[in-house]
């Protein structure tokens with residue numbers, strides 16, 4: 322601190338940030354997000370307990386009624402719970418973003434010569450760690466209960482990546498609410514209203530043919546249903562079908578709409 | 592201005608670290624900052640004084656590119672805060688009024704993240720963090736999460752974080768609020784050292800002695816406008832001259848003493864006979880010697896003599912008291928006075 326500072330005239334100053342710098346800044350912000358997760362492990366309650374408790378509960382409650390016995394329900398329910406848990410986790414992105422933006426440290430980020438987008442991109446990036454934890458735990462829980470996915474480990478891995486990618490895409494929707502909402506609890510509120518119909522009005526827990534016709538119509542166009550089916554096909558039979566394509570298209574559409582919206586709203590606030 | 596000739600700007604450092612003209616910020620119809628002009632010479636400490644809600648923080652936030660002004664312009668070393676914010680951010684360090692560090696992380700982690708964001712490599716960032724923690728005597732607490740930090744430690748870390756890039760201009764919003772006297776003195780020492788390295792410091796404060804001790808120039812802000820600007824001495828002089836207070840030993844000599852005072856100093860004086868005290872405005876300190884000789888010759892014995900300078904408190908109260916807004920022109924100031 323005692324050596325003289327570089328005079329303004331001898332500094333190289335540029336008014337824009339390069340793409341490379343944006344990427345580096347985003348990764349630093351993601352590193353910060355991961356450090357924060359490590360420092361506050363209670364944040365991981367949702368991604369650790371939900372897979373364990375839901376898997377146990379749903380399997381033993383519905384297993385007999387829906388598939389005759391627990392063993393034959395596992396290939397149905399594990400992909401369902403996986404998708405439901407990971408997508409629910411993505412709500413946290415929005416809530417935490419709001420909390421973070423209200424904190425003093427955000428002022429410092431705004432006063433640093435970094436890419437404006439880095440705090441947002443970093444937050445979304447760091448949250449993929451949470452999705453990964455939830456995914457691994459759900460599959461592990463299923464394995465302990467006797468689930469033996471027929472598709473083999475490599476297809477299970479592809480299914481896991483698919484779910485994480487889709488959750489990341491959907492997290493843009495919640496990030497948008499996080500940026501525009503006034504309080505963290507309102508983000509939680511709005512997000513749940515969207516999330517509940519999406520995850521429950523799907524084929525995640527029960528076969529579609531048991532539902533009334535008007536509901537089947539919604540369940541069949543619900544992108545979450547396609548994602549669940551894609552995961553089931555991959556994990557249970559190792560097949561790749563239309564549903565995977567539809568899921569990825571749905572994810573791309575979510576990103577295409579909400580990423581620009583979020584970034585714009587965020588830049589205006591930041 | 593300034594930017595029209597960038598070549599020239601590169602060859603000599605702009606003499607003005609901050610030049611703000613007519614800054615305005617409105618919050619839902621309420622003009623929090625209402626036409627603030629500021630000029631801060633590079634290499635100096637500039638104090639922004641004002642009561643609660645005067646608009647100090649809002650002004651600093653506009654200068655630091657955290658808030659967009661609704662009207663007016665501001666340049667930092669000649670670079671416009673609205674048009675070239677990313678350049679401005681490379682030239683400033685900001686320590687806000689409220690802690691701008693990550694509560695859940697440790698001091699080291701905070702500094703490493705900020706260093707990495709500023710482009711330092713992993714090893715450089717580590718070294719920088721260790722160096723700053725040492726510098727601000729935080730090494731022992733470096734690994735603890737900030738939640739367990741005292742207010743003073745947090746403040747120091749906050750300042751340390753603003754110094755990573757060794758910026759030529761540092762904004763400090765109430766840097767010593769809530770610090771104990773010893774920690775405050777350390778903070779002052781740090782600020783003085785920063786200026787020695789060539790930095791410019793703009794600080795806001797509500798403590799008049801702080802501005803008195805540190806600042807080369809002061810702006811007093813009130814109701815979103817600058818009501819007075821100048822050096823500490825100019826501001827004090829604007830409020831009133833020093834006054835001379837004499838107490839005589841024998842009350843019956845007070846009338847003679849008064850005549851003596853008025854003859855030598857050529858001013859009106861105020862006598863309070865019960866206390867045996869004479870108060871007179873004093874413009875020229877040299878004349879006091881003459882007065883003392885005259886009093887000795889007249890055989891008047893003094894029990895007490897003192898000279899009172901106006902304090903910055905008086906300046907502050909005079910300028911930000913309500914009488915100012917009612918009759919600002921009644922102040923006979925030898926500094927620029929603009930209406931708030």
Ligand SMILES: Nc1ncnc2c1ncn2[C@@H]1O[C@H](COP(=O)(O)OP(=O)(O)OP(=O)(O)O)[C@@H](O)[C@H]1O
Pocket residue numbers: 618623641642643644645646647648649650688797
């Ligand atoms: N984001 C905001 N929205 C609405 N009003 C605001 C906002 N920020 C500041 N104000 C108002 O603007 C005025 C000036 O606030 P500012 O924080 O700049 O004052 P200050 O001089 O820093 O005061 P203090 O000494 O208390 O820190 C206050 O009346 C405050 O209530």
Ligand SMILES: [Mg+2]
Pocket residue numbers: 647648649688764
């Ligand atoms: Mg303030």
